[in-house]
Structure formats: C-alpha cells, structure tokens
Amino acid sequence: MMQVGYNAETGTVQVRLQGACSTCSSSKLTLKGGVESMLMHYCPEVKSVEEVVDSDIEQASNSQLKFVEEMTGGGGGL
Numbered sequence: 001m002m003q004v005g006y007n008a009e010t011g012t013v014q015v016r017l018q019g020a021c022s023t024c025s026s027s028k029l030t031l032k033g034g035v036e037s038m039l040m041h042y043c044p045e046v047k048s049v050e051e052v053v054d055s056d057i058e059q060a061s062n063s064q065l066k067f068v069e070e071m072t073g074g075g076g077g078l
Contacts, residue, residue: 032049
C-alpha cells in the first residue's frame, strides 16, 4: 500500500494498493476495517480511507504479466 494523498478538508487519506493486495477479494475489508480504523485511532484528523486505482499502473501490471506468461510458455514454469 502506498499513500497517494490526504485531503485535510474532508480528512480523507487516499491510498493505492500494490502487489497481491490490489487483486485480493478481501482488500476492501482490510482497507476499511484494518487500515482505516488504525489511522483514525492514531490520527484523529483522519475521517476515512479510500482506494485510488491508477489505470496506468494496472496497464503496466498487465504488460508485466503478459511478459511473464510469454517467457514461461503460458505459466508452465521457468
């Protein structure tokens, strides 16, 4: 996870999930139930945490995945 920004007016922290977290089906629960609650506990000015999805990063990840698949013959191993 990487912090992207903070809006002081609304108290919203914006984060970008990385690696396996970005595709995990439980990531939204972890983000709200874990990350948001801890930040709100230690930083009272934080009111919420939201995920930011960057399509450029997704495209780069897809490109890397395609490269790996091509190198491994479709996921058959190195």
